[in-house]
Amino acid sequence: MASQDSLKTRSSLEVNGATYHYYSLPKAAESLGDIDRLPVSMKVLLENLLRHEDGSTVKKEDFNAIVDWLKERKSDKEIEYRPARVLMQDFTGVPAVVDLAAMRDAVAKAGLPADKINPLSAVDLVIDHSVMVDKFASPQAFEENVKIEMERNKERYEFLRWGQKAFNNFRVVPPGTGICHQVNLEYLAKVVWTSEEDGNTYAYPDTLVGTDSHTTMINGLGVLGWGVGGIEAEAAMLGQPISMLIPEVVGFRLDGALPEGVTATDLVLTVTQMLRKKGVVGKFVEFYGPGLANLPLADRATIANMAPEYGATCGFFPVDQETLTYLKLSGRDEDTIALVEAYAKAQGMWGDASKEPVFTDTLELNMSTVVPSLAGPKRPQDRVSLSQLSDSFDLLLDSIGVAEDPEMGAPESFSRAEVSDDTLVPLEGTEHHLRHGDVVIAAITSCTNTSNPSVMLAAGLVAKKALEKGLQRKPWVKSSLAPGSKVVTDYLKAAGLNIYLDKLGFDLVGYGCTTCIGNSGPLPDDVSTAIDKGDLVVSSVLSGNRNFEGxxxxxxxxxxxxxxxxxxxxxxxxxTRIDLSREPLGEDSNGNPVYLKDIWPSTKEIKAEVEKVVSDMFRHQYANVFDGDEHWQALEIPDSQTYEWNDDSTYVANPPFFLGIDEAPEELKDIEGAHVLAIFGDTITTDHISPAGAIKPDSPAGKYLQEQGVDIRDFNSYGSRRGNHEVMMRGTFANIRIKNLMADGREGGYTVHVPSGESMSIYDAAMRYQEDDTPLIVLAGKEYGTGSSRDWAAKGTRLLGVKAVIAESFERIHRSNLVGMGVLPLQFDQGDSAQSLGLKGTERFTLKGLSNDIKPGQQIKVTAEKDNGDTVEFVVTCRIDTANEARYFLSGGILHHVLRQLIA
Structure with a gap:
């Protein structure tokens, strides 16, 4: 921490009899000038720079750049940011720990102590992404799903337990505890972090990066944090600063209060739609205004959680009285709460509704105008009011062309004329039918809403009132409840509402991220058969944050x-083909129609139940949070500094990324004679790129697993196998809904191997190209890499031999991950695209201007030569955005850079 402190800002603070040292922003202002009107999120960045001033990575001119930001409200200045800690979940955490283990092997091979590779900052990994909804609507569902989870993931969990023992500063929260973001909100976060140095205690803002894009949820608590790829997170763990441009900060003013019958979810879907329309990709969003006084902490966390959906780096709420109230409610100790208040006020970081900071731009919402809403059918920013849902679904059917499209492939039992928007397909063995728009999955899931007692208890009240009216869940609906923490179960029980949710089939299925990430498990056989038989377009309704295709x-x-x-x-x-604002849900026991308004609880009713949430619930559930159950404690742990790799494992394998790391990196040269592996349109998400969800038996990954002797029933998910590069590279670009424009309209991970003209899987084509030493590129549209911070979207791209991705625009995290894995992100000039330039993917590409002198934002000349000898020339911009990123790229990637430094 030892800062040069050229501005003489080091100060001390007395709180409850303890002395805390800190770097004072008011003292910095004596040299820098007035900084009071900086957004609070920018003040956090400034404090970070003051504390890490070393004359090399952080210099005095960096402070001046923050002050200059006040004049221009934006900056092109690069800074080096060091978060206090790192948060991981197991899907992204396992490959990160695999990389650390592989790095230990590499340094040991180079003759250095293996424990040179060790996290230098605090790391918490919460195992929350591996439970699947195999069993549901049963009192035994939770226990059965946990048992299946442990059987499926034994190898992975043993590996993580080894990591917990082998690495310093590395804690693991065992499975069955909760979702990482909710555990972070309720327990891990401190708002003000402390550390010891030279016998002194230093206080500074709690900041973090996480290997899940929804790390942003913690911004609701006044903790600055955002999602990064596992690659970037590993580098931060190993002491590397995060290079970033000083961000633009968009102020979002909130006024008024939510009206009766409107929930925090309706608010966040409205905010998401507004901000996505505004355009905040790569920017900070900071909420302010008098409306914050009417926004409980849980509602703030709900809004902050969905920052990736509205495209922002973070959605920040400054510390205020509501923050302290929540810290007390969630069982934090009095000294921590007192320090948070004293520090925030001393630093000018205390939220004050009477002040309006300087922002790059602003927008405003009066919360009294928010209406009940959903979002879909495949993007979280596409808000639909409750009354418009049925019409929206009909538009979806029209866009798919259900009644007309001969390519839909109606099964033999239904002629094309019969497959229309009112097709009824019998559910075998029952008297029921399934039709377009029917809800086959209803899931209360994900970190977004299960952190919020008001909406969770409202769900319980709806269930209670529905049962009292004689209503029941429709038999074709797979229902589930997967809370973000065990505290949710406690307060549902305290309110006596869990029994009503159970009676409707919303039994507890697990504590973790389930349906929202594709761990929805299999549909009942009769439902699955009917969907296929009628080629039906059916719906899921979930309380999550992601609804991307597939x-x-x-x-x-x-x-x-x-x-x-x-x-x-x-x-x-x-x-979902119903207007619940005016059409009945069903009939009561007397045959009378029952409307949504008849079972919807009042704000007063919800508030009365929320008051039953007490501190003891949090203290009890988090008292032994790292211990785990008997299954976890029984796992065998190798006692070694380096990991004992099992060559037969299909879950954890030593990756090839660091082969030859003790040799000098290859010099960067022009790319010549490259072929196109795929051409994609707009909004290709990391779900499309990175392997996720179920593994199809006939896919390259499925075939590989069967060759290794794995039964189809034991495939598990791609996410659970992220520690094995052989599986993951075969699943890259293999999403069932991805559309490669070179594949003649065929959905899925297919392409054309240009030299032979053969159609095949993208993986098989990539391997053919590698055999011929042919470099590859990918062409894409706008917002390439939207979605979760999946490091395998970049790792898989590299392992397939892709040297560069040329897109119309990139989402922030994926662009950074590509650089971090040594894949060059390039951006078309405004107005250019693969389509406007007439590129078909059959051309041979040459990229000129690449050398070890590569600069951020450099122009690269591209020539595409067609079969007939004609050429298309255009210029692209190098999206290596900072000088530090250039250094990482030239080393082969960010982790390669760290390793090369250690070995040198």
Missing amino acids: RIHPQVKANWLASPPLVVAFALAGT
Whole structure:
């Protein structure tokens, strides 16, 4: 921490009899000038720079750049930022720990002590992404799903337990505890972090990066944090600063209060739509205004959680009285709470509704105008009011062309004329039928809403009132409840509402991220058969944050985000082709229609139940949070500094990334004679690129697993196998809904191997090109890499031999990950695209201007030669954005850079 402190800002603070040293922003202002009107999130960055001033990575001119930002409200200055800690979940955490283990092997091979590779900052990994909804609507569902989870993931969990023992500063929260973001909010975060140095205690803002894009949830607590790829997170763990441009900060003013009958979910879907329309990719968003006084901490966390959906780096809420109230409620100790208040006020970081900071740009929402909403059918920013849902679904059917499209491939039992928008398909063995728009999955899941007692208890009240009216869940609906922490179960029980959710089939299925990441498990056989038989477009309704194509379930094409109480309501209705604002959900025991308004709880009713949430619930559930159950404690742990790799493992394998790391990196040269592996359109997400969800038996990954002797029933998911590069590279670009424009309209991971003209899987084509030493590029449209911070979207791209990706624009995290893996991100000039330039993918490409002198934002000349000898020439911009990124890229990637430094 030892800062040069050229501005003489080192100060001390007395709190509850303890002395804390800190770097004072008011003292910095004596030299820098007035900084009071900086957004609070920018003040956090300035404090970070003051504390890490070393004359090399952080210099005095960096402080001046923050002050200059006040004049221009934006900056092109690069800074080196060092977060206090790192948060991981197991899907992204396992490959990160695999990389650390492989790096230990590499330094040991180079004759250095293996423990040279060790996290230098605090790291918490929460195992929360591996539970699947195999069993549901049963009192035994939770225990059965946990048992299956442990059987499926024994190898992975043994590996993580080894890592917990082998690495310093590395803690693991065992499975069955909760979602990493909710555990972070309720327990791990401190708001003000402390550390010891030379006998002194230093206080500074709690900051973090996480290997999940929804790390942003913690911004609701006044903790600055955002998602990065596992690659960037590993570098931060190993002491590397995060290079970033000083961000633009968009102020979002909130006024008023939510009206009766409107939930925090409705608010966040409205905010997401507004900010995505505004355009905040790569920017900070900071919330302010008098409306914050009417926004509980849980509602703030709900909004902050969905920053990736509105495209921002973070959605920040400054510390204020509500922060302290939540810290007390969640069981934090009095000294921590007192320090948070004293520090925030001393640093000018205390939220004050009477002050309006300087922002790059602003927008405003009066919360009294928010209406009940959903979002879908395949993007979280596409908000639909409850009354418009049925019409929106009909538009979806029209766009798919259900009644007309001969390519839909109606099965033999239905002629094309019969497969229309009102097709009824019998559910075998029952008296029921399934039709387009029916809800087959209703899931109360994900970190977004299960952290929020108001919407969770509202769901319980809807269930209670529905049962009292004689309503029941439709039999074709797979229902589930997967809370973000065990505290949720405690307060549902305290309110006596868990029994009503259970009776409707919303039994506890696990504590973790389930349906929202595709761990929805199999549909009942009769439902699955009916969907295929009628080629039906069916729906899921979930209280999550992601509904991208192919993500929730391969058979479900329409996915709608909604509040937990609306999830219950749609399970009762059984269809999304309904206007719940005026059409009945069903009939009561006397045959009378029952409307949503008849079972919707009042704000007063919800508030009365929320008051039953108490501190003891949090203290009890987090008292032994790192211990785990008997299954976890029984796992065998190798006692070694380096990992004992099992060559037969299909879960954990030593990756090839660091081969030859003790040799000098190859010099960067022009790319010549490259072929196109794929051409993609707009909004290709990391779900499309990175392997996720189920593994198809006939896919390259499925075939590989069968060759290794793995039964199809034991495939597990791609996410669970992220520690094995052989599986993951075969699953890259293999999403069932991805559309490669070179594949003649065929969905899935297919392409054309240009030299032979053969159609094949993208993986097989990439391997053919590698055999011929042919470099590859990918062409793409706007917002390439939207979505979760999946490091395998970049790792898989590299292992397939892709040297560069040329896109119209990139989402922030994926662009950074590509650089971090040594893949060159290039951006078309405004107005240019693969389509406008007439590129078909059959051309041979040459990229000129690449050398070891590569600069951020450099122009690269591209020539595409067609079969007939004609050429298309255009210029692209190098999206290596900082000088530090250039150094990483030239080393072969960010982890390669760290290793080369250590070995040198």
